Amino acid sequence: MDKRLFDEAMGDVPPATFDVDGLVTRGRRAVRLRRLTSPATATGAAVVVVTGVVALTLTGNDGGPATGVGSAPPKITTGPSQSSRPSQPSNPTPAPPALCSRPNLETPAQLMPRLRGAVQQALIAQRPSLGVSPHPKAEYPTGVRHEALEFYQVTGDVQVAEPICSGDGYFMTMSTTSVPVEGEGTLTVIVQPDFYADLPPGDCESTTVTPEQTSCELVTTPDGDTVLRTTARMPGGVRQNRVDIDRADGTAVMVTVEDSTGGIKPGGSPTASALPLTLDQLTAIGTAPGMTLFP
Amino acid sequence: MKRSEEESYRDYVVARTDVMRRTAYLLCRDWHTADDLVAITMVKLYRHWSRIGTESSLDAYTRRTLLRTWLDEKRRPWRRHEELAETLPDTPDPVEFAVVSRAQLLDLLSSLPPRRRAAVVLRGYLGLSLEETAEILGCSVGTVKSQTARGLDTLRAMAAGTD
Numbered sequence: 001m002d003k004r005l006f007d008e009a010m011g012d013v014p015p016a017t018f019d020v021d022g023l024v025t026r027g028r029r030a031v032r033l034r035r036l037t038s039p040a041t042a043t044g045a046a047v048v049v050v051t052g053v054v055a056l057t058l059t060g061n062d063g064g065p066a067t068g069v070g071s072a073p074p075k076i077t078t079g080p081s082q083s084s085r086p087s088q089p090s091n092p093t094p095a096p097p098a099l100c101s102r103p104n105l106e107t108p109a110q111l112m113p114r115l116r117g118a119v120q121q122a123l124i125a126q127r128p129s130l131g132v133s134p135h136p137k138a139e140y141p142t143g144v145r146h147e148a149l150e151f152y153q154v155t156g157d158v159q160v161a162e163p164i165c166s167g168d169g170y171f172m173t174m175s176t177t178s179v180p181v182e183g184e185g186t187l188t189v190i191v192q193p194d195f196y197a198d199l200p201p202g203d204c205e206s207t208t209v210t211p212e213q214t215s216c217e218l219v220t221t222p223d224g225d226t227v228l229r230t231t232a233r234m235p236g237g238v239r240q241n242r243v244d245i246d247r248a249d250g251t252a253v254m255v256t257v258e259d260s261t262g263g264i265k266p267g268g269s270p271t272a273s274a275l276p277l278t279l280d281q282l283t284a285i286g287t288a289p290g291m292t293l294f295p
Numbered sequence: 296m297k298r299s300e301e302e303s304y305r306d307y308v309v310a311r312t313d314v315m316r317r318t319a320y321l322l323c324r325d326w327h328t329a330d331d332l333v334a335i336t337m338v339k340l341y342r343h344w345s346r347i348g349t350e351s352s353l354d355a356y357t358r359r360t361l362l363r364t365w366l367d368e369k370r371r372p373w374r375r376h377e378e379l380a381e382t383l384p385d386t387p388d389p390v391e392f393a394v395v396s397r398a399q400l401l402d403l404l405s406s407l408p409p410r411r412r413a414a415v416v417l418r419g420y421l422g423l424s425l426e427e428t429a430e431i432l433g434c435s436v437g438t439v440k441s442q443t444a445r446g447l448d449t450l451r452a453m454a455a456g457t458d
Contacts (some may be wrong), residue, residue, distance in 0.1 A: 006420045009400045010317060017330045020308045024301065026334070029339025141327045 019094070021263075029244065029254070097250035099294045100165035110158045111191075111293065112151035112171055118290025119149050119173065121190055125288075126281040130221055131178040135186060137263065138174040148175040152189070164293050168193060175263055183272030186258045193293055195253035224248035225287050229279045238268045241279050245286040252295045253286040296345055304344045307353070308337055314421075315361060322365050326403050336361040338373045358421065358433045362413055 106114070123130055132148040139145045146152050153160070153174045153239075158167035172190040215231045228244040242256040257277045262268040277285070285291070296304070312333065321327035339360050340347075347356055404412055410432060417428045429436045 003420050003422065006416075010320060013317065013320075014326050016312060016316060016333075017327065019333045020305050020312075023308060023334060023337045023341065024305065026338045027344075028296075064371060087304070094415060129385075173365070 014142060017140055099249055105163035105165055107162060108153055108158055108169060111164055115151045115191055116149045118288055120286040122288040126284055129278060130276055132175040135174040135176045149173050177276040179276055182274045184261050185272045185276045186261055186263050188256045190254040192252050194246055194250055221287055227283050236268050237270050239275055241275050241282055243282040243286050247292060249292055249294050253291050255282045255286045300345055300348055303348055304341060318416060318420060319361060321420055332361060332364050335364050362431055366409060
């Protein structure tokens, strides 16, 4: 019994359902978020926070498109330095939150369609003129294509009919956005528990900050959600707005938009003249009441 | 992570993805699960790349992470339908399995308990030594050697049952 026998037994190998860019993106996020669970990072953050915080209201002046009609983005606070992070207890061994012990937790089968509705509502509130359609990359597993805003489980071990706290899960949706005159882009939303995979948001001093990143700030909403807001411009000109949200209830939400239907890959070309949503709008979408594992 | 480090990580992932996917498939017999296992492994690798990316034992680290990721999956309460084995087999003789078809080979493999299956994949597919196999599975070389006969007996019995 040798390698050749096994290879012959396996036959044709199907295309992988992941690529190196996706792994790097997930890796960056994991590293960034891991830093906040380490005692050393928490100590550093505690030193920063004694300088105090100031409150500010974000009104959409972040270089993105005008908001137009929609609900107001949440009021948020930020530290004096864009790279600082409010102090919070270190949590080197994440554990399910108390909410996991309550009865009648949703299952992924219930969660995913509800999240779709929540995103849809939030989009209408933030930018009603934004159109969405299926994205060519919204295919998982291979051969199974998903509708616009439809959530699907990419990885994790929580079973579709089991309570959401019974295992890790990674639920995402990817859609093509369209705005008259401006063109088409990409909207991606990922929701997952932050108590299984070291997933509180990171800070702007993280070593994972890339040369493509053009801005970064960490803010806290009145509800206690922390939001890492970043912008990036890739070689080739594709731009991205991204928010990584650590909700107070233990839900991690990432919302990104690119001005390209090809996503954030280096070397791609913009397919829109502007990003479809601002950081404020992304923050409002990601912190909408329904964007949680615990409605 | 520095850009140069990230480039080396990308190169490594591209170079190893195929064999890692195949290895994972032999363990779990499902390509989607295999992809999940490899993706989880590679993300874990990314987190530690700055420290281990230049280590000569990088491949061993990656294999160990993949194996542990899979074994962790098997330990989840709702997946405890397979018995964990304390013993590890040596690699079987190809002649002994000459009568087994390719499909039956995979079925035989799947019917082994997880750790025993892992040992067969590590030794038979990846060609690792007894020492490397023992290190990855967290048991001594002596244990591996002493249990070889028992493991082979199990495989022989199953192969005979396919005739």
